[in-house]
Amino acid sequence: MKRITTLLAALIITCLPLMPAGAADVVFGFEAPVYSVFIGKTLRLKVIALGIGSKPALRWKTSDETVATVKNGLVKGVSGGTATLTCTAARGGKTYTATCEVTVKIPVKAMKTAVKSVEIAPGHPTLSPPANRYIPTVSVEPEDATNKDIVWTSSAWNVAFVDRYGTVTGKSPGTATITGKAADGSGQTVSYKVTVPACYVTDSSLTVTEESGVTLGYCVGSDGGAGAVDIRVSGNSFTVTPLKDRDGLSMLRIMPLKAGSGNISFVVNKKTVRAVKVTVRKSAARDNSSYPKTDPGKAAAAPDSYTGKPAQIAGTVLTAQPLASGAFIDPGVFDVFHYATDAHAGQVTACTDGKERRYFMFEYAEALLLKPGEKLTVFGTIDHFEAYTDETGTACEIPCLVNVTVRSR
Numbered sequence: 001m002k003r004i005t006t007l008l009a010a011l012i013i014t015c016l017p018l019m020p021a022g023a024a025d026v027v028f029g030f031e032a033p034v035y036s037v038f039i040g041k042t043l044r045l046k047v048i049a050l051g052i053g054s055k056p057a058l059r060w061k062t063s064d065e066t067v068a069t070v071k072n073g074l075v076k077g078v079s080g081g082t083a084t085l086t087c088t089a090a091r092g093g094k095t096y097t098a099t100c101e102v103t104v105k106i107p108v109k110a111m112k113t114a115v116k117s118v119e120i121a122p123g124h125p126t127l128s129p130p131a132n133r134y135i136p137t138v139s140v141e142p143e144d145a146t147n148k149d150i151v152w153t154s155s156a157w158n159v160a161f162v163d164r165y166g167t168v169t170g171k172s173p174g175t176a177t178i179t180g181k182a183a184d185g186s187g188q189t190v191s192y193k194v195t196v197p198a199c200y201v202t203d204s205s206l207t208v209t210e211e212s213g214v215t216l217g218y219c220v221g222s223d224g225g226a227g228a229v230d231i232r233v234s235g236n237s238f239t240v241t242p243l244k245d246r247d248g249l250s251m252l253r254i255m256p257l258k259a260g261s262g263n264i265s266f267v268v269n270k271k272t273v274r275a276v277k278v279t280v281r282k283s284a285a286r287d288n289s290s291y292p293k294t295d296p297g298k299a300a301a302a303p304d305s306y307t308g309k310p311a312q313i314a315g316t317v318l319t320a321q322p323l324a325s326g327a328f329i330d331p332g333v334f335d336v337f338h339y340a341t342d343a344h345a346g347q348v349t350a351c352t353d354g355k356e357r358r359y360f361m362f363e364y365a366e367a368l369l370l371k372p373g374e375k376l377t378v379f380g381t382i383d384h385f386e387a388y389t390d391e392t393g394t395a396c397e398i399p400c401l402v403n404v405t406v407r408s409r
Contacts, residue, residue: 012166016032022283023052024383025050026050026051026052026096027048028047028048028049028050028052028089028097028098029047029048029050029097029098030045030046030047030048030087030099030100031046031047031048032100033100033101034100034102034103035075035100035101035102035103036102036103036104036105037068037075037076037077037078037102037103037104037105038077038104038106038107038186039077039078039080039104039105039106039107040076040077040107040290041076041077042074042075042076042077042225043074043075043076043077043102044073044074044075045070045073045074045085045087045100046073047073047077047087047089047098048137049089049096051217052089052091052092052094052096052207053091053286054150056089056090056091056096057089057090058073058087058088058089059088059089060072060073060085060086060087060351061083061085061087061088062075062083062086063083063084063085063086064081064083064084065078066078066079067079067080067081067082067083067102067104068083068085068102068104069332070085073087074101076307077105077392078104078329079100079104079105079223080105080106080144080146081103081104081106082101082103082104083101083102083104084099084100084101084102084104085099085101085102086098086099086364087099087324091153093345103143103146103394105146105147105184106142106144106145106146106322106401107145107146107181107182107184107185107186107188107386108140108141108142108145108148108184108186108188109141109142109145109186109188110140110141110188111138111139111140111141111150111180111188111189111190111321112138112139112141112190113136113137113138113183113190113191113192114136114137114138115136115192115287116193117191117192117193117194117315118134118136118168118192118193118195119194119195119196119197119200120132120133120134120160120169120170120194120196120199120200121170121196121199121200121219121249122155122170122171122172122173122196122197122219122220122221123169123170123171123172123221131200131202131217131219131247131248131249132169132170132200133167133168133169133170134163134167134168134194135166135167135168136166136168136178136180136192138166138180138190140182140252140325145183145184146184147182147183148182148184149182149183149184149274150166150180150181150182150183150190151164151180151181151183152164152165152166152178152179152180152184153178153179153180153181154168154176154177154178154179154194155174155176155178155179156174156175156176156177158170158171158174159171159172159173159174159175159176159194159196160174160178160194160196162178166180168194170194170196170200171196172196172221173196173197174195174196175193175194175195175196175200176194176196177191177192177193177194178191178192178193178194179191180210184197184387186297191319197273197274198220198268198273199218199219199220199229199266199268199273199274200218200219200220201216201217201218201266201274201276202216202217202249203216203219203276204276205240205276205277205278205279206254206276206277206278206279206281207278207280208238208254208256208278208279208281208284209278209281209282209284210283210284210309211256211283211284211285211286211290213238213253213254213255213256214253214254215243215252215253215254216251216252216253216254216264216276217246217250217251217252217268218249218250218252218274219248219249219250220268227265228269229266229268229270230266230267230268231252231264231265231266232263232264232265232267232272233262233264234262234263234265235260235261235262235263235278236257236258236260236262237256237257237258237259237260237261237262237278237280237285238254238256238257238262238278238280239254239255239257239405239407240252240253240254240264241253241255241366242256250383252264254278255286255405256280256284256285256286256405257280257286257287257379257405257407258280258285258286258287259281259282259284259285259287259396260279260280261277261278261279261280262277262278263275263276263277263278264276264278286312286379287407290310291310291311291366291379291380292310292311292312293312293313293314293364294306294311294312294313294382295352296313296352296358296359296360296398296399297356297358299311299382299385299399300385300397300398300399303385303397303399306382306399307382307383307384307385308381308382308383309381309382310379310380310381311378311379311380311381311382311399311401312377312378312379313350313352313378313399313401314352314353314375314376314377314378314409315350315351315352315353315358315360315361315375315376315378316350316351316353316373316374316375316376317348317349317350317370317371317372317373317374317375317376318349318350318351318354318359318372319348319349319372320346320347320348320349320367320368320370320371320372321346321367321368322345322346322347322367322368323346323348323363343368344365344366344367344368344369345363345364345365345366345367345368346363346364346367346368347361347362347363347364347400348361348362348363348364348367349361349371349388350362350376350378353375357390358398359387359388359390359396359398360378360398360399360400360401361386361388361398361399361400361401362378362380362400362401362402362404362406363400363401363402363404364404364406366406370406374408375408375409376406376408376409377406377407377409378401378404378405378406378407379404379406379407380401380402380403380404380405381401381402381403382399382400382401383400383401383402384399384400385397385398385399385400386398386400
């Protein structure tokens with residue numbers, strides 16, 4: 001029995017963080033070297049005392065009563081900080097002392113997110129952040145909380161994955177609740193809803209205020225692919241054409257025709273999964289008021305008055321040829337979907353349909369898709385005038401338009 005008692009005492013001595021004062025066969029110390037407690041909360045401390053008799057009288061002392069108080073082993077947190085607590089016992093003319101540190105923590109009282117819900121794109125091999133990523137902005141109160149760390153979880157990891165830093169990544173269509181719990185043990189939580197749609201679009205609605213138009217990005221999950229989406233347009237206030245992909249998103253360019261509104265619908269498996277309303281303001285409209293009907297002959301007779309001005313010219317395509325190697329052209333818009341690539345860019349020569357032929361040119365991203373004989377209305381800006389020789393061999397100066405929108409007649 002004596003051997004067992006000796007082994008037990010040795011084991012306790014090994015576990016204690018502080019060596020006790022006094023004789024070698026005495027154990028006197030706290031169960032742990034460091035404790036923590038929230039402000040306004042209490043914590044009961046226990047001292048292990050072996051070899052100094054039963055129930056020795058204990059005296060308690062704190063190094064800073066403004067941080068923590070102690071009475072009969074009951075510690076109360078007063079303010080944020082650290083205090084050293086001392087416990088002493090006297091027996092047989094000897095005094096035994098044990099110390100520990102108590103950290104008083106300022107708990108988290110509340111956490112708030114900037115948004116209650118957010119939509120992000122589904123996962124796709126070519127998609128780049130930030131379309132399929134979301135990093136929440138979380139405010140933690142009070143500002144001087146001891147530990148502001150947050151532990152994040154998702155209610156549906158296959159829909160929205162959240163890492164240890166709170167960054168959410170879209171995986172597959174569905175909804176998930178992202179919850180953050182205060183890591184300090186205060187029990188405070190914050191949550192918001194994440195929606196991953198079957199078809200993601202960068203804007204739920206668009207307002208076109210400039211004649212240069214706007215762009216819209218979209219994508220579907222990797223299981224469907226962008227090719228599974230059918231784009232449908234209603235209304236005649238704007239035109240839409242695909243552009244080159246950007247950061248894994250398929251891009252559309254919306255160019256104004258006249259003031260009004262319409263919708264762009266995204267159809268997957270014959271079902272409309274998203275619809276974007278597009279409103280065209282008068283300031284952006286390419287109509288008779290913003291792009292006045294212009295006679296190419298009158299413009300050529302007074303080039304200084306027409307250069308740099310918007311113009312609307314109706315005519316018939318004569319020829320279309322590629323631009324010079326290395327020439328740059330902004331993508332234009334045609335009523336039929338075509339990809340605006342360098343392979344299609346070119347310069348078109350056309351003539352008016354009146355009794356007397358008037359010639360004009362325009363640079364257009366879809367120029368090589370136009371056929372001789374096509375009747376068009378061209379909206380653009382007269383950039384300069386070029387020398388041209390007509391079918392009869394007569395030399396003349398004709399206006400050349402850039403930044404154009406072409407409408408079939």
